[in-house]
Amino acid sequence: MTSPIASDAGRLTSLRVHADDNVRVALKDLPAGSEIDDGATRVRLVEPIRHKHKFSLVDLAEGDSVVMYGVTVGRATRPIAAGAAITTDNTTHSTASSTPQARRGEWQAPDVGAFTGLTFDGYRRTDGSVGTANVWLVVPLVFCENRNIEVLRQCVADALGEDPYRDYKRMARELLHGDAAAAPSPQAAAERLFPNVDGVRFLTHTLGCGGTDDDALALCQLLAGYICHPNVAGATVLSLGCQKAQIEMIQQAVASRDPQGLRPVHYLEQQASQSEEALIRDALTTIFDGLAEANRTPRTPAPLSALSLGAECGGSDGFSGLSANPLVGAVMDRLVALGGSGMLSEFPELCGVEHELVARCTDDRVAERFRALMSAYQRHASRVGADFSMNPSPGNIRDGLITDAMKSAGAAKKGGDSPIVDVLDYTEPRTRAGLSLLCSPGNDVESTTALAGSGANLILFTTGLGTPTGNPVTPVLKISSNSELAARMSDVIDFDAGPIIRGEAQIDELANDLLRLCIDTASGRYQPQAVRLAQYDFIPWKRGVSL
Incomplete structure (x- = not known):
């Protein structure tokens, strides 16, 4: 595929994308009265055209199609003069089927000789997939657990010395106290404890209860896609217990993607836990144990x-x-x-x-x-x-x-x-x-x-x-x-x-x-x-x- 802007584009101020188009795109701000070459014809702009906007190449009557990329992209709602801007005042959404530009079985693949035999350094999973990252995932089955997810997020960041907002926190202290020297110094970034791991990711959402059964099922299927993702080493899942999106539902969704149970997943239910402190302790244990295990997988x-x-x-x-x-x-x-x-x-x-x-x-x-x-x-x-x-x-x-x-x-x-x-x-x-x-x-x-x-x-x-x-x-x-x-x-x-x-x-x-x-x-x-x-x-x- 080559650029639609030809080799003389340095001199172009506008562009017709496809031969069948009846509009051009302004590549820079064009004043009224500008003369635009369009092949064998010239169009005089009847009004200023802002860059990125389109103008008509022909007089369009009410109901005429506006064509760009070789397809219908709108319909004129009133007459549009050649050289006038295409706007929401004179054009509305419209589509129409036409002869496809593509044909089944006729694709010409690009030359990829420069990339033949090249590799990338990824994380190979036991199911045969390859990740571009290596993260441990922490997810809630229901919005009621979002607060606990946030507690875990802050605790893990502090324990690992990997707070991504460290500089912004310093900024806030300086703005409030007016004396950078008096502000507490941020914790120095410790040497990475798990160099083969890209971090812990914490999800929050507003679903899991109060919706339809289909909503709960779709959420579990989506979360299973994340848990079984090639970039994910394993996951900790928090459940309240009484919500629609039950642990059994997500276990089934995970099993459909990982029938051999190769991905480590830990399920914790707050209503079955002795206390919130016990829940947080159990969750942190699964996270840190998971990081240690994930760290055994290097890029290859x-x-x-x-x-x-x-x-x-x-x-x-x-x-x-x-x-x-x-x-x-x-x-x-x-x-x-x-x-x-x-x-x-x-x-x-x-x-x-x-x-x-x-x-x-x-x-x-x-x-x-x-x-x-x-x-x-x-x-x-x-x-x-x-x-x-x-x-x-x-x-x-x-x-x-x-x-x-x-x-x-x-x-x-x-x-x-x-x-x-x-x-x-x-x-x-x-x-x-x-x-x-x-x-x-x-x-x-x-x-x-x-x-x-x-x-x-x-x-x-x-x-x-x-x-x-x-x-x-x-x-x-x-x-x-x-x-x-x-x-x-x-x-x-x-x-x-x-x-x-x-x-x-x-x-x-x-x-x-x-x-x-x-x-x-x-x-x-x-x-x-x-x-x-x-x-x-x-x-x-x-x-x-x-x-």
Whole structure:
């Protein structure tokens, strides 16, 4: 895959993404009266066009389709003159099936000769999977245990001398007392007691009781996905005792993923404990014993085929579909060509490109499952008065993503061009090498949570506006669509796709660089910003509500 911005992009001020498009994207702020070359024709802008936004190349009548990426992304609600901006005032969400650009069985894999035979240093599990991290997990079965989870979090951080907020605590003392010298000195970071372990991760959530039986079952299945994740050495599970999400339920969910019982899991029930102090002592014992056992597993070379990338976007802008998203898609294609796996999620952000994805499915069974899950999701949403068209946020719209279909056409680029080998429902584990689709909402953290729960051992997260999102068990690399964001939020962004917009680099070139960063991250040689910031977001999805 090459950059949609051609080699003369350094002189371009706007871009037509696909030959069939009737709009162009402004790559910089364009004043009214600007003359825009569009092949054999020239278009005069009738109003200023802000960068990242689109303008019409032809006169559009009310009801005419707005086409971008070669697909319908909207419908004119009133006449739009050539050279006028596409806005929420004159365009609404609309989709239409068309002849797919992809065809089953015709994918041309990219050249991956530079990566053939390369390995990453991962943690090999007894079930044959390979982790990119090695963590001990502490999870509650019900929200009633969140307080105890927080107690354990603080106690473990203090005992290990690994408080990620040490500098901020010092800052607060200095601000309050006004004298840094008088403030208590922070505990010096002790030598790591468990050098082969990446830490303890603590989950909290608001579920486990008070919902439906299906909610409790889905939570247990999601937690089982985390407990049995390749990046997890073992887990401590806290239960109150009387909640809907019973210990037996999660034990069954874990057994379905780990039938041989290879993953150590300890279950503690507060209502059966002698006291809270006894509960905390027992939990701490399982954690520290688990860390000692996990520390016996060092990093060893593993093939790139053991990598499973999840693709996610959040805080998208008008450049996301031109730079960061197709860049991630190119990395996905490379990994698939190397025998690895990828997952594309966020079903509301695939609206309008379903026909393209169906055409890439390896067989009719996979295609039909995709259609069925998309239809079911839409029905769930409609029952609560929602629709996929509501997906774009105010920030998306402000930065050029006017309709859900426009956002979706660019978001789908994260999945590259490789064949779709499987379609997974929420919480289902990935089992096939190659690209899978995962049914999840468009909410960033809910979807990232789902990707890790289905087995992604590395996540690539694209953003145009900036987001600190991370995950408790899976390293998350943040890729910016534009260089201004990469500079302004350098403590959040890991990789800058902005050179694509400026015409200074092609997607193929940066895809190789990003894949190398993935290998370094999977090997522990690079620590993502979200990990450095201890940004460990976890939000289960209550189905049918979230877009």
